[in-house]
Amino acid sequence: MxxxxxxxxxxxxxxxxxxxxxxxxxxxxxxxxxxxxxxxxxxxxxxxxxxxxxxxxxxxxxxxxxxxxxxxxxxxxxxxxxxxxxxxxxxxxxxxxxxxxxxxxxxxxxxxxxxxxxxxxxIVRNSDLIIPSLVQNVNTVNPLEAPVTLTSIDLTTQLQKAKAGEFIILQNVNFKFNSEVMVDPAADILKELLRFMQLEPTLKIEIQGHICCNSDPKDIKLSTRRAKAVRDYLISNGISQQRLSYKGFGSNKPLFILPEKNEKERAANRRVEILIVQK
Structure with missing residues (x-):
C-alpha cells in the first residue's frame, strides 16, 4: 500500500x-x-x-x-x-x-x-488520479459541479503580486450540489487566504460567487450564498467584517458563453473569485 x-x-x-x-x-x-x-x-x-x-x-x-x-x-x-x-x-x-x-x-x-x-x-482532473480514500461520495456532488483540480501559481504569490482592482480565482473551492456547503480541498485554499489576510491587515476584498449551467440571469441566490460562506469562514477565524464584502453573480459573468460546450468550460464558469478592493 x-x-x-x-x-x-x-x-x-x-x-x-x-x-x-x-x-x-x-x-x-x-x-x-x-x-x-x-x-x-x-x-x-x-x-x-x-x-x-x-x-x-x-x-x-x-x-x-x-x-x-x-x-x-x-x-x-x-x-x-x-x-x-x-x-x-x-x-x-x-x-x-x-x-x-x-x-x-x-x-x-x-x-x-x-x-x-x-x-x-x-489540466488534471481528480478523476484522472484515483485514490480510494480521496474519492468523493458520488451521491453528494452534482456531476456538473464535480471538483476539478487546476494547476496554478500558489495563492500567496498571486495575492502578493495583485493590485487593487484585480481578480483572483480561488482554485478548488467547490460545493455540494445546490448547496453552500464546501467540499474539500476548499479548506486548504481558504486557510492560505486566511493566513495572508492575517499578515496583511490593510487588505480588503470582495468575494464573488459564480455558477455554471444556468441561463436565468435573475437566479443569483446560490452564488450569493456560496460567496457569503467564504466570507463567514474568514469572519469566524478573526478577520474583521469591515475588510470583507460579498456578492453573487449567478451565471451573469461567465468566462465561457452559455450553454457551455464541455466540462472544462463549466468548471471555469463555476468559480469563486476575490476582488482586491484595497491593499
Missing part, C-alpha cells in the same frame, strides 16, 4: 506541476504567424485542449528601433493571446504576457528570435 501511494504521489507531482512550452515564429515585421508556424499552431491547439496558459513571451530581432520592436513584440503576444481565447483555451487569471524588443541576449540572431513562446500546464 505504501509503495502504491508513493507511486501515485510521484505521478501526481510529475503531472500537475510540470510546465511545457511551445514556440511559434513570425516573418520579419509581421505580427501574424508564418506559414510553417500557422500549421504547427493549428495542430498544437488540436492536441492540447486540456491546458491552462501561465505565460506568453514575445520577441523581436534587432533590425529596427527599440520602440518599434517593443510594439511589434506586444502585437505578436496579443495575436497569440487572441487566438487562444478564440479557441477557448483557459488562460490563468495570473498569466503574465511579456513583450521583449531587442532587450535580451541573442536578439541579433534574427530569424530564431522572431517568435512567441507559450508556457502552459496540463
Amino acid at each position: 505504501i509503495k502504491y501511494l508513493f507511486f501515485v504521489c510521484l505521478l501526481w507531482s510529475g503531472t500537475i506541476f510540470s510546465q511545457d512550452q511551445a514556440t511559434f515564429y513570425f516573418d520579419v515585421d509581421q505580427d501574424y504567424l508564418n506559414r510553417t508556424s500557422e500549421v504547427k499552431f493549428t495542430r498544437w491547439l488540436q492536441d492540447n485542449q486540456q491546458i491552462k496558459i501561465s505565460r506568453i513571451e514575445a520577441y523581436c530581432d534587432s533590425t529596427a528601433s527599440f520602440a518599434y520592436n517593443k510594439r511589434l513584440a506586444n502585437s505578436r503576444a496579443e495575436h497569440i493571446k487572441k487566438r487562444l481565447e478564440e479557441n477557448t483555451i483557459l488562460i490563468d487569471s495570473t498569466a503574465i504576457v511579456v513583450a521583449f524588443g531587442d532587450d535580451f541576449i541573442g536578439a541579433t540572431q534574427h530569424g530564431i528570435h522572431r517568435k512567441v513562446v507559450v508556457f502552459y500546464q496540463k
Whole structure:
C-alpha cells in the first residue's frame, strides 16, 4: 500500500506541476504567424485542449528601433493571446504576457528570435488520479459541479503580486450540489487566504460567487450564498467584517458563453473569485 501511494504521489507531482512550452515564429515585421508556424499552431491547439496558459513571451530581432520592436513584440503576444481565447483555451487569471524588443541576449540572431513562446500546464482532473480514500461520495456532488483540480501559481504569490482592482480565482473551492456547503480541498485554499489576510491587515476584498449551467440571469441566490460562506469562514477565524464584502453573480459573468460546450468550460464558469478592493 505504501509503495502504491508513493507511486501515485510521484505521478501526481510529475503531472500537475510540470510546465511545457511551445514556440511559434513570425516573418520579419509581421505580427501574424508564418506559414510553417500557422500549421504547427493549428495542430498544437488540436492536441492540447486540456491546458491552462501561465505565460506568453514575445520577441523581436534587432533590425529596427527599440520602440518599434517593443510594439511589434506586444502585437505578436496579443495575436497569440487572441487566438487562444478564440479557441477557448483557459488562460490563468495570473498569466503574465511579456513583450521583449531587442532587450535580451541573442536578439541579433534574427530569424530564431522572431517568435512567441507559450508556457502552459496540463489540466488534471481528480478523476484522472484515483485514490480510494480521496474519492468523493458520488451521491453528494452534482456531476456538473464535480471538483476539478487546476494547476496554478500558489495563492500567496498571486495575492502578493495583485493590485487593487484585480481578480483572483480561488482554485478548488467547490460545493455540494445546490448547496453552500464546501467540499474539500476548499479548506486548504481558504486557510492560505486566511493566513495572508492575517499578515496583511490593510487588505480588503470582495468575494464573488459564480455558477455554471444556468441561463436565468435573475437566479443569483446560490452564488450569493456560496460567496457569503467564504466570507463567514474568514469572519469566524478573526478577520474583521469591515475588510470583507460579498456578492453573487449567478451565471451573469461567465468566462465561457452559455450553454457551455464541455466540462472544462463549466468548471471555469463555476468559480469563486476575490476582488482586491484595497491593499
